[in-house]
Amino acid sequence: MQLYSTKNPSTRVSFKEAVFNSMPQDKGLYMPVVIPRLDDKFLNHLDEYTLPEIAFNVAKALIGEDIPDNDLKAIIKDAINFLAPVVKLEENVFVLELWHGPSLAFKDFGARFMSRVMSYFLEKGEKQLDVLVATSGDTGGAVALGFLGVPNTRVTILYPKDKVSDVQELQLTTNGHNIRAVEIDGTFDDCQALVKQAFTDAELNEKFRLTSANSINIARLIPQTFYYFNAYAQLLKQGIDKVIFSVPSGNFGNIGAGLLAWKMGLPVEHFIAATNLNDTVPEFLETGVYQPKPSVATLSNAMDVGDPSNWVRIADLFKDDINDLKNLVTGYSYNDEQTLEAIKFINDDYNYVACPHTAIAWQALRDWQQDNYKADTAGVFLSTAHPCKFPDVFPESIAAKVDVPEQVEDLFKKEKKSTVLGKDFEGFKQYLLENK
């Protein structure tokens, strides 16, 4: 597999280089030089394959010879060791549950696959890989649990003190082993600034092999295509072959993977980009003007992004004809009041509890279907996190119905371990140097 930078299409790097760099020097994003079209024999018979088999075929088509078949199969078996079921709520309304992994959010797909690919590419005798990651909540949990116990890697997670939910904090701070947590007395932006500065610090780069695990890494994007193919496979089993996906979107990695799957031949009729008040992309789809904005805080905080980092990839996928993108994707955005209404409606009508991000995707699907309903087309909204991760959002009557998975109950029995630091870079650097 060869990749180029969106800022400089004539560059070429290998898959391994792209995985370890995360981002090209020129600050573009890596894209595959060739986006293979999967053959019809596979696409028309997806229902005959399991999730790991689908994942292997899709990954193999993209990655090619960079990872031999048996190693790639082993990586997938280890990384994608949970299901992504499509659940029917009513005629032509389905929910794709992406939170059956260890951190209870869809980011497990990306983080677990990426960690194993990185570990695979580390050669014998190579310096330990030091992953630095700043999180506002969900990313940190997925990365921590994704790398936990992965040989020759260590993860340092920075999160803003007192600004993540209890479950999220426990997922970051109770792991031990090769995972350590640092609470920054500041905001998420402060955490991100520290990580960025560390990457440009000569002394740190000399002493450590630093890498980031953020959502723009190509090894996080690839595994997110798997569940689109797998969802389609589950619908084929029910005799459905026309589908639209509604995707709750923040940094636009999730829907970006869906669009990549579409480019690879998955016959999706339409995509819906569902956002909270951070509506940069819905606005673009309507006006044609991409105008990044400062992010605003909402109930669906994993989507509080004013300048989605994966947008560049989507624009690049459709650079030859941006009208194709506008025809394929419709944007919707909702405020917190509408999000709460949607949560209540889903609970009342389907007896189902959706997290705030998921509820936004459902509302957008509903609004789309109001105007564009087709009896032969299934609407699937993506559920990106288990509701127990956002306990403060729900009215009491609904909160009482949220079942708490065993792994979360276990978290509350564990001891929190973290280091509190200020937001100055020198202090953080000192911490890294003193805790080799």
Ligand SMILES: *Cc1c(COP(=O)(O)O)cnc(C)c1O
């Ligand atoms: C990260 C996240 C999103 C947004 O996904 P993007 O790929 O950034 O668009 C949505 N919901 C939840 C629960 C998340 O953690």
